[in-house]
C-alpha cells in the first residue's frame with residue numbers, strides 16, 4: 230500500500246472551466262486517484278483557486294468588480310464544475326476565504342523567510358516603471374508596449390506572438406494599460422532563487438517526469454534562463470511580503486501553495502506534511518499540469534525545494550499538452566469550447582459519457598482534437614453495446630469483494646495494478662473496460678461476476694456507471710437511463726460553442 234497526495238494545477242479563477250481544462254490535470258488526477266484506490270492505495274486529492282495570478286486584475290477591471298469578488302464568484306463556480314464532472318477533491322483551498330486566507334499568507338511568508346535566512350535566495354536590482362499619477366507599479370498585466378524580440382504589440386513579461394521573455398525595461402515603447410500618466414523608472418530589488426548545480430537539477434528532472442519530451446523542454450528552459458526563479462515582485466495584487474521591503478508581493482506561488490495543500494493533507498489524514506523535510510517519506514506527492522505550466526509545476530518547485538530549507542520537492546510531475554476543439558485551442562475570449570456548466574445542464578448526455586470519451590483521446594505529449602462527430606459516434610456505439618449486454622435477461626447482482634475481483638482480473642492478465650503512476654493511462658483503462666464489456670463468455674457463464682468486474686473496471690473512468698452497475702438502479706445522471714436513445718447533433722447544440730468564422 231502506498232500513500233499519495235495528488236495536486237492538480239491551481240485553476241485561475243478568471244473564468245469557469247471548459248473541457249480543455251477538465252481533460253488535462255483534473256480528470257487525469259481523478260482517474261488516477263480512483264485507479265490507485267482500486268488497487269488498495271490511499272489517495273488524497275487537494276485543489277484550490279489561484280486567486281493571486283497577476284492577470285486576474287484585467288477581467289476584474291473589465292467587468293467592473295473587485296478582484297476579490299471575481300475570484301469568489303469564479304472560484305465557487307470552478308469548484309462546482311469539478312464536482313459536476315465527478316472529480317472529487319478532499320479539500321478545496323480558497324486563499325481569499327475565511328478558513329485559509331491568514332494561514333495561506335503566513336505560510337508563503339514563512340517559506341520566504343526560510344529562504345532569506347538560510348542564504349538560499351539572492352537580491353537582484355531591476356528598473357521598474359511606476360505610473361506618475363497613481364504610483365502603481367506598471368508590471369505584469371498593466372504593462373503594454375512592443376516585444377523586443379519581434380516588434381509586435383506585447384505586454385507583461387512574455388510575448389504571445391514569439392514567446393520571448395523580457396524584463397520591464399526591455400519592452401519597447403512601454404506604457405500603462407490605464408490612463409495614469411507617464412512612467413517614472415525606479416531601481417528596485419526583489420528576491421530570486423537559482424539552482425546552483427544545473428547538472429543535479431537535470432538529473433532530478435529525469436526522475437520527476439517519465440516523459441523525455443517534457444524533460445527536454447524543461448532542460449532547454451533551464452539552460453536558457455540560468456534556472457532563475459523570482460520570489461517577490463513590485464505590485465499590489467498578491468500575498469504581501471511581510472519579511473522585508475524587497476518586492477511587495479510574493480510570486481511564483483504554486484510550490485508554496487502545494488506546501489499549504491500539504492498542511493491540509495496533514496489535518497485530513499493525521500500524517501506529516503509530505504512537502505516538509507523530516508516527514509517520513511511514505512507519501513508520494515504527484516503534481517499534474519498542462520504544459521503551459523511547465524515552469525510553474527516542474528521547474529520552479531524543483532529549484533525552490535533546493536533553496537527553501539525545510540521543504541522537499543514533488544515525487545512526480547505529470548504534464549499534458551492541450552485538447553483542441555474542431556482543430557483550434559479552447560478559448561474563453563473567443564468563446565470557442567465546451568463549458569462544464571453547459572454540460573451539467575444538458576440532459577441528453579451524461580458527464581460519465583464525456584469522461585469515457587475524453588479518456589479515449591490519450592492526452593499527453595501530443596495535442597489531441599476533440600471531434601464532436603466522433604463523440605456522438607462513440608456515445609451511441611457505447612450505449613447500444615452496454616444496453617444490449619445489460620438488458621439481456623434479468624441480471625443477478627452479487628456483492629463480490631473488490632479484492633476477489635482484482636485477483637480474478639489479474640489472473641486473466643488484465644492490467645489492474647500498477648508500479649508507477651505514469652503507467653495508469655486513461656486510454657488503457659478504457660480499452661480494458663471495453664474488452665470486458667464484450668467478454669460474452671464470462672457474461673453468459675457467471676453474469677454476476679461479469680457485472681461486478683465491469684463496474685470495477687469502469688469505476689475510475691465513469692463512477693456513476695459503476696454505481697449503477699453495482700446497485701442495479703438507473704441514476705438520473707447516469708448512462709443506463711440513456712442507453713435506449715441515440716445522441717444526435719441537435720442535442721449538443723447548446724453546449725458546443727464554435728468560434729464564428731469572420
Ligand SMILES: [Zn+2]
Nearest residue numbers: 376379388391
Ligand atoms: Zn515577440
